[in-house]
Amino acid sequence: MPKVNKNMTIAEVLMLDRETFAVFMQFGMHCIGCPASSGESIEQAAMVHGVSADELVDSLNDFLAAKQA
Numbered sequence: 001m002p003k004v005n006k007n008m009t010i011a012e013v014l015m016l017d018r019e020t021f022a023v024f025m026q027f028g029m030h031c032i033g034c035p036a037s038s039g040e041s042i043e044q045a046a047m048v049h050g051v052s053a054d055e056l057v058d059s060l061n062d063f064l065a066a067k068q069a
Helices: 008-015 018-026 042-049 051-069
Strands: none
Touching: 008 018, 008 042, 018 051, 042 051
């Protein structure tokens, strides 16, 4: 299973699994379809939205791992 890291873009994560949009939404990142989602890293987007990139990445990886179990 691929691991999400904070250098990936939101678009890259969504390509891994479209259902990860729910995790982004839980963090208040409602701009999943905005053009920046394909150009900014998760770390950059998290900073703009005032959330912890590490917590977001951990939540995304937990979500993906739970689907594999």
